Amino acid sequence: MVLDILSWIFLVAGGLLGIIGGIGIHRFPDFFTRLHAAGTTDTLCAALILIGLGLQSGLTLASFKLVLIFAFILFTSPTASHALANAALHGGLEPLLDDAEEEAGS
Amino acid sequence: MMYTAAALAILITMGLALARALLGPTVYDRILSVNMFGTKTVLLIAVFAFLSGQTDILDIALVYALINFIGVVAVLKLIEQGNFFTSGEKDEREVESE
Numbered sequence: 588m589v590l591d592i593l594s595w596i597f598l599v600a601g602g603l604l605g606i607i608g609g610i611g612i613h614r615f616p617d618f619f620t621r622l623h624a625a626g627t628t629d630t631l632c633a634a635l636i637l638i639g640l641g642l643q644s645g646l647t648l649a650s651f652k653l654v655l656i657f658a659f660i661l662f663t664s665p666t667a668s669h670a671l672a673n674a675a676l677h678g679g680l681e682p683l684l685d686d687a688e689e690e691a692g693s
Numbered sequence: 694m695m696y697t698a699a700a701l702a703i704l705i706t707m708g709l710a711l712a713r714a715l716l717g718p719t720v721y722d723r724i725l726s727v728n729m730f731g732t733k734t735v736l737l738i739a740v741f742a743f744l745s746g747q748t749d750i751l752d753i754a755l756v757y758a759l760i761n762f763i764g765v766v767a768v769l770k771l772i773e774q775g776n777f778f779t780s781g782e783k784d785e786r787e788v789e790s791e
Binding site: 603637 | 695696698699702706708709710712719721722724725726732733735736739742743748754759762765772773
């Protein structure tokens with residue numbers, strides 16, 4: 588019973604975090620801030636949801652696969668975000684340093 | 694019941710990511726949202742595996758996580774160098790020599 592409540596909490600927290608990441612992608616003014624929003628919530632939302640699912644399956648082959656999926660996401664997601672930021676900077680995309688309103692005003 | 698809640702949340706996030714992919718001004722926004730869409734697909738497959746009880750399809754989620762990463766890196770290489778066949782170093786030297 589406790590496990591069900593725990594996995595409920597993990598799953599709902601992971602889902603909410605994902606939605607927050609999705610909203611963050613729309614709210615932020617500049618590419619690099621969006622990358623920050625998407626990058627961090629991606630990994631943690633995956634972690635929470637996979638842990639929530641792992642609690643449900645206990646110590647079976649399924650939970651081992653979940654651990655593997657989490658390990659791959661843990662390594663590939665930040666790397667992809669880094670490669671993306673690197674390519675964006677190399678491609679000449681300047682990060683928005685001062686405030687967007689000021690820039691629009693001046 | 695909780696699986697449907699988690700699946701719904703993931704679907705909403707995927708919708709938001711798709712919206713950013715369509716709206717995104719720069720091409721890097723589009724890659725970012727496709728990358729986010731990919732990792733959310735992995736989670737959706739995992740949640741669906743538990744929703745339907747067949748945990749064998751977790752392998753698909755595993756493979757999709759890898760392919761998603763490789764796809765993102767491949768598209769980045771394509772954008773940075775305009776093609777797939779040249780290796781990176783030559784272009785850098787050409788750029789510096791100009």
